[in-house]
Amino acid sequence: MDSALAIASMCLKDGQTIVKVQNRAGSTQVYKAGKTYDKGFKVKEPLSILIDGNSASASEILSAALNENRAVPLVGEQSFGKGTVQNVASLNSQAEIKLTVAKWLTPKNHWINHKGLTPTVKVAYPAYAKISGIGASNLKPEQTGTDVKAMQQMLAALGFNPGTVNGYYSADTVSAVKAFQEKHG
Numbered sequence: 001m002d003s004a005l006a007i008a009s010m011c012l013k014d015g016q017t018i019v020k021v022q023n024r025a026g027s028t029q030v031y032k033a034g035k036t037y038d039k040g041f042k043v044k045e046p047l048s049i050l051i052d053g054n055s056a057s058a059s060e061i062l063s064a065a066l067n068e069n070r071a072v073p074l075v076g077e078q079s080f081g082k083g084t085v086q087n088v089a090s091l092n093s094q095a096e097i098k099l100t101v102a103k104w105l106t107p108k109n110h111w112i113n114h115k116g117l118t119p120t121v122k123v124a125y126p127a128y129a130k131i132s133g134i135g136a137s138n139l140k141p142e143q144t145g146t147d148v149k150a151m152q153q154m155l156a157a158l159g160f161n162p163g164t165v166n167g168y169y170s171a172d173t174v175s176a177v178k179a180f181q182e183k184h185g
Helices: 002-011 058-070 146-157 171-184
Strands: 017-023 028-032 049-051 074-076 084-092 095-105
Touching (some): 002 017, 002 058, 017 058
Antiparallel strands (some): 017 028, 084 095
16 A cells, blocks of 8 residues: 555645545545655656556555546556455464455545456457466476466467467477477577
8 A cells, every 4th residue: 555655646746636545434534645655756757557357456546546636547457346455463374364444445436346447448468468377397298287288378379389288298299399499599
């Protein structure tokens, strides 16, 4: 939240509302742009903000503040929609508890919880941007699994034909790996 307030303040005129936090009793605290957050530094260049389903909480506060106050376009996909404020307390080294203590509202009083922010310009990520990472340190022919499938998807996205993308490290996948290695040294 501190970073969202600072960055939003840098991009807004002093006095513009960044976010409103409303507790269970209905009392609202309004956070406004100003030197308290931005130390007098202002960004005046044109901006766009990229959002997707992983944009949540503080990034949504920043996105909504700039979009509603400065008409900064939101580009991408619907954001996550986390409109609550939580306090986290550690119970022990392996457990914590999160308590929802308030909700936050956009400068124009919208509560985006479970709804998210709608992009001004809808742009879907290409399929290859959603490929899982590879957790294995080495993969071998004849091996099967999600790491092999991710590797096959990556090779296909880069233009190397791994054969059927099914998680089986086949002869076609071996050929694709070798072609990739040769091309990239």
